[in-house]
Amino acid sequence: MSKFQVFHFLICAVVIFVSGCSAPVLVADETQNWEDNTQYFNATLVVDDDFIIEEVWVSYARHYWPDMTAANRVEAEQVEAGSQAGAWRALVTEAPTFWKADSLFYVWGVKYRKQGSDETRTAYSVPNTREPHRRIVACSDASIEATLAQVFQTMTLLRQQSGQNIHPAYALSPAHLGPVSLEGQGVPYSHTATVAQTALKVHDARYNNIQPGVPALLLYSPQSNDVVDITDATSDEPYTLIGAAYGALHINAQRRPRMGCIPSENWFLHEAGYHLRDGGFHRTAPNESVPGQTPIALPGGPNTPAQIPGSPPYQPDPAPQVDNPVSVLPAVWHPRLWDLHFWFSTDADAGIVLAADTPSGQPGLSVPAQTFFFPETFQ
Known part of the structure; x- marks a missing residue:
């Protein structure tokens, strides 16, 4: 047990959650603690063959987490072209302006649909979007x-x-x-x-x-x-x-x-x-x-x-x-x-x-x- 207790210092574990379905799309966050030169969020997607990815993004904010709609948003891209599954990343262009010790909160979102259907669903990388992932910039x-x-x-x-x-x-x-x-x-x-x-x-x-x-x-x-x-x-x-x-x-x-x-x-x-x-x-x-x-x-x-x-x-x-x-x-x-x-x-x-x-x-x-x-x- 650590000698020092700090309120609000719990580091979020990687969890997987899909809204309203039995997980045809899984989102696993793989973002490491941000160092001074870090500019990417990283995740791995697992996608059933019958489903099509429409959009992948990251909602993020520093210091305080407002909610998914009010937070900043950046679109993600596949690391390698090809299958929808695999590694994805989202570039944060203002990352070089982040300060050491900034609390960084974020949630991955994936909009998808079943082939042959126009109905879309959304998967998130956390079970509750009011409890986002958390990293501390350049601080272990x-x-x-x-x-x-x-x-x-x-x-x-x-x-x-x-x-x-x-x-x-x-x-x-x-x-x-x-x-x-x-x-x-x-x-x-x-x-x-x-x-x-x-x-x-x-x-x-x-x-x-x-x-x-x-x-x-x-x-x-x-x-x-x-x-x-x-x-x-x-x-x-x-x-x-x-x-x-x-x-x-x-x-x-x-x-x-x-x-x-x-x-x-x-x-x-x-x-x-x-x-x-x-x-x-x-x-x-x-x-x-x-x-x-x-x-x-x-x-x-x-x-x-x-x-x-x-x-x-x-x-x-x-x-x-x-x-x-x-x-x-x-x-x-x-x-x-x-x-x-x-x-x-x-x-x-x-x-x-x-x-x-x-x-x-x-x-x-x-x-x-x-x-x-x-x-x-x-x-």
Whole structure:
């Protein structure tokens, strides 16, 4: 059993499925893990003699799987002319633009008919088209494990240095009155230097090369019992480091950032909004038909000069409407942020897990729904 558990990291096995028939056409995916120079999907077809292939294609998307109809589509061709059966491949012309660690989802489709009939049927390479094949561009299982191991080592060192207190290199956000624990998150403390670097990634190639070194945030679990109120602004020692976060500005709604060999599907969005003085959050989400489709990087858009979110704060109109504005204002606004959260597992042998919220069920002040969410955009 692997030391590291990663949500959504199951590699799809090759399966065969034919819609509405007893398998006169079989589609077996043979695509290997994509390396930097890979441009083809590959499959083998088995076709009964009484049937004619009308069309073979691959539907595919990176980062997020929408469905067969919304995904990209490329027509396939036989590797060698002759029988309809045998090797087929589909050339993806934009493959050279794929980034290392891009999550690549895809499904083969074959339209066919019986000789002498105009009725067509469709065969797919998976039993359920909502559960596609999955490959990680230019990253093996071992390289994914290596990136996770690097993050785990960093977090372990930071936990040792923290002891039962907050790490000396991290501080509370200036928006907060005190160390309030958030439900599912714990108490967030930011590393000033890395927060500044996040803002400067607007025009920085490091968006494609975020280093799994010092995290932008550390997330702590405070002492919790019947006497202590972990949702007020007072300190609640002792603290235990439970998680770490890395991030980048939302300068591209489709293109996820990259950090080592962490598959791109694991990046999620922290919604734009105000961090309130009492530890709460007020979302300033746009109206959009697809969750996450609107880039919100800086006040004037992605081409304005970079500035550190919250210093000075950009105050969009309208200001947040709250029941008790005196207790929560002034508030600090930030744009949409791409986030990766790593958590120490509750299983001592499992190392770390990737998830928006801690698997330990951290209690605390509730935050609005969709404060953290996985966008439905793709490439």
